[in-house]
Amino acid sequence: MxxxxxxxxxxxxxxxTITIAREKALNALNRHTLNELTWALREADGDARVxxxxxxxxxxxxxxxxxxxxxMVEQGATEARGFAQAGRAVGDVLENLSKPVxxxxxxFALGGGTELALACDFIYASDRAKFGQPxxxxxxxxxFGGTQRLxxxxxxxxxxxxxxxxxxxxxxxxxxxxxxxxxxxxxxxLAEAKKCAEKIASKGPLAVAYARRALRKSVELTLSAGNDLxxxxxxxxxxxxxxxxxxxxxxxxxxxxxEGK
Ligand code: DAK
Numbered sequence: 231m232x233x234x235x236x237x238x239x240x241x242x243x244x245x246x247t248i249t250i251a252r253e254k255a256l257n258a259l260n261r262h263t264l265n266e267l268t269w270a271l272r273e274a275d276g277d278a279r280v281x282x283x284x285x286x287x288x289x290x291x292x293x294x295x296x297x298x299x300x301x302m303v304e305q306g307a308t309e310a311r312g313f314a315q316a317g318r319a320v321g322d323v324l325e326n327l328s329k330p331v332x333x334x335x336x337x338f339a340l341g342g343g344t345e346l347a348l349a350c351d352f353i354y355a356s357d358r359a360k361f362g363q364p365x366x367x368x369x370x371x372x373x374f375g376g377t378q379r380l381x382x383x384x385x386x387x388x389x390x391x392x393x394x395x396x397x398x399x400x401x402x403x404x405x406x407x408x409x410x411x412x413x414x415x416x417x418x419x420l421a422e423a424k425k426c427a428e429k430i431a432s433k434g435p436l437a438v439a440y441a442r443r444a445l446r447k448s449v450e451l452t453l454s455a456g457n458d459l460x461x462x463x464x465x466x467x468x469x470x471x472x473x474x475x476x477x478x479x480x481x482x483x484x485x486x487x488x489e490g491k
Contacts, residue, residue, distance in 0.1 A: 232273055236263040238288070239270050244281040244431035245424060246274040251288035256295035259342050263298075264316035271323045271331070281431035281438070281490075283327075284423045285350055286334040287343075290416060293333070293359065296341030299368065317342070317374045324349045325446060328439040330430055334423040335359040336416065340398065345374035348383060351442065353409065354423045355401045356416035361409060362398035382449050384409050434472040435490035440464075 231239065238249040248270045250257045259267075274283045287293035297317070305313060324331060333350035335343075337358055344361045347353045355361075363376050371377065372393060381389035384407045392399070401413040414422045430438055440463040448456050467473045471491045479486035 232269065234266045234270060236260075237266050237270050239273060241277065241279055243428070244279065245284060245427045246277065246280040246282075247284045247286065247420075247424075248274065249286050249288050250294055253289040253291075255298060255300075256292035256338060257287040257289070257343075258295050258298040258300075259317075259346070260298035260301045261313050261316045264313075264320055268316070268319045268323050271320070271327060275323075275327050275329060278490075281329060281435050282427035283329055283331040284334050284420070284427055285331055285346070286420065286423075287336055290337060290358070292337040292343070293335040293339040294343030294346055295338045296343055296364075297374070314373060320346070321349050321375055328442075329435075330427075330438060330442055332423050332427055334419050335361070335410070336419055341365055341372065341376075342374045345372055345376045345379065348379040348409075349375060352411045353404075354412045354414065354419060354426070355404060355410040356419040357401050357413055358416050359401040359404065359410070359413075360398050361401075361404050362396065363393045364396040364398065366394065366396045380409075432488075434467075434470075434476055434486070434488045436470050436472050437467060437476075440467060 236250065236252050238251055240247045250263065252258060252263060274280050302313065331350040333347035333353045335347050335353055335355045337356070337360070339347050339359060339361050341364055344363055363372050363380065365372050377393060380392065388407050401410065404410045405413050412422065444460045444463055447459055451459065472488045475488060476486045
């Protein structure tokens with residue numbers, strides 16, 4: 231298992247938990263942390279023990295308070311390009327992972343923090359979570375997919391209002407507009423996220439991976455192309471042991487033992 235400077239990577243049963251741990255800067259994302267995040271997500275993807283991932287922030291104050299402003303402030307175009315590439319790599323690895331990632335948002339998720347959570351499959355939030363895209367306050371715009379993923383999640387008008395005002399919203403409002411799936415008391419957040427991750431981990435891992443892929447593509451493809459992809463992935467699962475095991479177990483009235491093969 232790799233060791234990281236600004237992250238913790240822990241595996242318990244089928245679940246990997248990646249904790250962004252730069253508490254002194256409210257877990258703000260500097261370039262090194264973005265790189266480590268890409269490496270840790272790749273590690274989880276390649277880890278045969280892992281079937282689902284939880285991404286969270288250290289401490290009880292922040293998930294991620296955004297990209298690291300102290301690192302960005304004096305960046306020239308070359309450094310900004312490097313920073314952007316590091317951010318893009320995290321988005322790409324999250325997009326293409328073979329395992330689902332639940333964001334457990336435990337506090338401030340601002341700017342790059344909201345965007346990072348949005349790049350995960352879905353969000354569970356503590357009742358103390360706060361979301362927002364305050365980049366306009368800094369004279370910039372979201373740079374980690376916020377203008378693209380937020381309207382897909384909450385609708386164009388709500389996303390436009392949030393991004394142009396820089397307003398910060400609480401967990402209940404985030405739930406109301408569909409930004410998060412569930413809000414729970416802070417002390418129960420990780421346990422709730424884990425319960426959901428374990429439920430997913432009990433299913434056929436290849437079915438989960440293919441369903442995730444089809445779902446991710448659904449926002450990019452026409453209905454016809456999306457249905458084509460779904461049909462191909464559905465058929466491909468009939469070449470797996472898990473499909474035989476799942477259906478035989480149903481007929482034998484016993485729990486299935488999936489191996490991801
Ligand atoms: N960056 C660096 N340090 C941060 C930080 C951040 N985003 N947020 C907080 N900190 C640091 C503070 O400077 C402070 O450090 P010390 O003074 O103790 O050394 C420490 O964390 C504690 O913060 P506060 O003292 O401010 O704590 P408060 O409780 O008073 O306030 C707050 C909490 C979250 C409301 C406040 O810290 C705040 O407003 N933070 C900034 C939030 C923000 O504007 N975030 C958006 C940043 S812009 C890109 C990808 C992504 C992005 C850009 C490009 N590419 C791929 C191109 C994203 C941009 C952003 O996220």
